[in-house]
Amino acid sequence: MIDRIDCSILKLLARNARLSLKELAAGISLSAPSTTERLRRLEERGTIRAYTIDVEPKQLGYAIQALVRVRPLPGRVQIVQKLIESTPEIVECDKVTGDDCFVARLFVRSMEHLDEVLESLAAEAATSSSIVKRQVIARRQPPMAPI
Amino acid sequence: MIDRIDCSILKLLARNARLSLKELAAGISLSAPSTTERLRRLEERGTIRAYTIDVEPKQLGYAIQALVRVRPLPGRVQIVQKLIESTPEIVECDKVTGDDCFVARLFVRSMEHLDEVLESLAAEAATSSSIVKRQVIARRQPPMAPI
C-alpha cells in the first residue's frame, strides 16, 4: 500500500510540512509533477490526514498541561462525552478500555483555571488529574516502513 | 506578545500548514511580504515549533493505539526514561505528577506487538495499559486569543 518513496515523503513532511514541492521532489529524487501526483494520492487515500503546525502552548498563555482520567457516573457517559467535546481547553481525548472511560489532555493558564475545568465535569464524573512535569517525548511519528 | 493577526495566522496554518503564502496573506488581509515577515517572527520566537503532518496510523500498519501508565521500580526512573525514549512505538510520553511517573502513547500492529513492547519495560517498571477504543477529540489547538 505504501512504498519506499511514499514513506520518504511522509518522513520529510513530518519534519517540515511547508517544504516546497521542489525541495520535496529533490528529497525523493523525482520530478515535481510526479511528486505532486504522489502527494495527491496520499491525501486522497487518507494517509495524510492533515498538514498542521505545532504551537508552543506557553506562548498562547497556557502554562500548565495536564492529563485527566475521567470516569463518568453510571449512565452519564454520553453527557460527559458531550461535555468534553465542548470544553475547548481539552485538546485531545481518547475513549479507552478499563475503568477510566476517557483520558483527556488539557491546556490551562493556571491551577485555578485547571480547577475550573475539572469542576465543570465534577457533577457527572470522577476525575484523576496528573500535571505534566516534562515532555519526555514530544509527538513524533511511529516507525514508517513500506507496507 | 501575540496580536490578532498572528492569531489568525496560527489558526489558518493549524487547519492547513501548506497554505501558500498568497492564500495565507489573503486570509489575514495583508500583503505577501508582510505575511512572510510575520511568519518569520513567529518561527523565530518559537511560537511555531514545527510544521508537520497528521498521518493515519492504520495506513502505516498500526491497528492499535494504547495509553500506558508507567511506574518505574525504585531507583529505575532514569533507566526507564532511556528505555522509553528508545522505543520507537512510543510516539509521545509525558513525565507527570503522581504515582504514574510516565504516561506514554503507543502505536502497535497487534496485541502480540503490544505485549512485546510492554515486556521490554517489565523488568524495570510496572505498567497499566488502556487500549484506545475511539478518539473522541483528535489533537486540536486550544483557544487562541491575542495576549
Added chain:
DNA sequence: GCGTTTGGCCTAAGATAATTAGGTTTCTTG
C-alpha cells in the same frame, strides 16, 4: 507470445507565486 492498456515517470513551456528592493505611513521616543 504479442499487441494493448495502464500506471508512473519524464521534459518543457506557460501560468502562478515568492522574494527583493525601495518607498510610505504610523507610532514611539528623546
Added chain:
DNA sequence: CAAGAAACCTAATTATCTTAGGCCAAACGC
C-alpha cells in the same frame, strides 16, 4: 516636535508550480 523605528505597501525580478504531451515498463487479454 522632530527623528527613528516598526510595520506595512507596491512593483519588478526571480523562482516555483502546473499543465500538456510523450516515453517506457509492467500487467492483461486474446
